[in-house]
Amino acid sequence: MLDLSIVIVNYNGRGLLRQCLKSIFSNLQGSSLLYKIIAVDNSSSDGSVDMVREQFPAVRLIPLEHNGGYARAVNIGLKSLEARYYLVLNMDTTVVQPHAFENMVKFMDEHGDVGLAGPKLINPDGSTQVSCCHFPKFLYPIYRRTFLRNTVIAKKSIRYYLMLDWDHNETKPVDWVIGTGMIVRHEALQQVGLMDERYFMYFEDVDWCRRFWQYDWKVYYLSYVKIVHYYSRDSAKSMGFFSIFNKLTRIHINSWLKYFFKYFGKEKPHAK
Numbered sequence: 001m002l003d004l005s006i007v008i009v010n011y012n013g014r015g016l017l018r019q020c021l022k023s024i025f026s027n028l029q030g031s032s033l034l035y036k037i038i039a040v041d042n043s044s045s046d047g048s049v050d051m052v053r054e055q056f057p058a059v060r061l062i063p064l065e066h067n068g069g070y071a072r073a074v075n076i077g078l079k080s081l082e083a084r085y086y087l088v089l090n091m092d093t094t095v096v097q098p099h100a101f102e103n104m105v106k107f108m109d110e111h112g113d114v115g116l117a118g119p120k121l122i123n124p125d126g127s128t129q130v131s132c133c134h135f136p137k138f139l140y141p142i143y144r145r146t147f148l149r150n151t152v153i154a155k156k157s158i159r160y161y162l163m164l165d166w167d168h169n170e171t172k173p174v175d176w177v178i179g180t181g182m183i184v185r186h187e188a189l190q191q192v193g194l195m196d197e198r199y200f201m202y203f204e205d206v207d208w209c210r211r212f213w214q215y216d217w218k219v220y221y222l223s224y225v226k227i228v229h230y231y232s233r234d235s236a237k238s239m240g241f242f243s244i245f246n247k248l249t250r251i252h253i254n255s256w257l258k259y260f261f262k263y264f265g266k267e268k269p270h271a272k
Contacts (some may be wrong), residue, residue, distance in 0.1 A: 115217025
């Protein structure tokens, strides 16, 4: 069985995907890990598929005929190969830290009660991105997208959600980690199940981590494993009424509502 199956979902990100794949192969050069990279393409129109075929023949490419959403594409990648661990990685990431993959696998090997873990995400300038959070409360998206974000109660809620009172330099269990980078244990995946495909995009990572906790698998934030993420919150570029004209904002709100209707009245698990 493979040690690591790396699943990357792409949609019209040819340049970023090329950079991501180059960084992975460079990082794993000489590694003792048995691994395979799977690139799942969500019906791109920018030549991404041809680029992977021509420049990265060692990658298992799965071109999809239509874009059925991020969660669906991740699941297709997860089901395509069996491995001890699965790493879900966004196309807009680069791995620059030596032995990043080995360190993640080593951590999982040494902590058998951890089902899912995520690295520290950093900006290209080296600053830290928020990549782990508390589970959201229902009003959180409203606070962030409306004039209410400037109120005392909203600022307090946002700080709590984003864990801004913590310096993010400690490795510890957290409620959930951003789906940009997630390493998942095979046995835990068999019990918890795949991502919920009702989410086209957004909140599928929150939902997944919540389910890991519900099955008593810990979710961890690995502060010492660093991956560069070229992050752009496109869904949050518009605020208030005008945000409804932003397609990604509408998708985000739709996923938010699906998440809260799914868990309405149910007690939230928390990192222990």
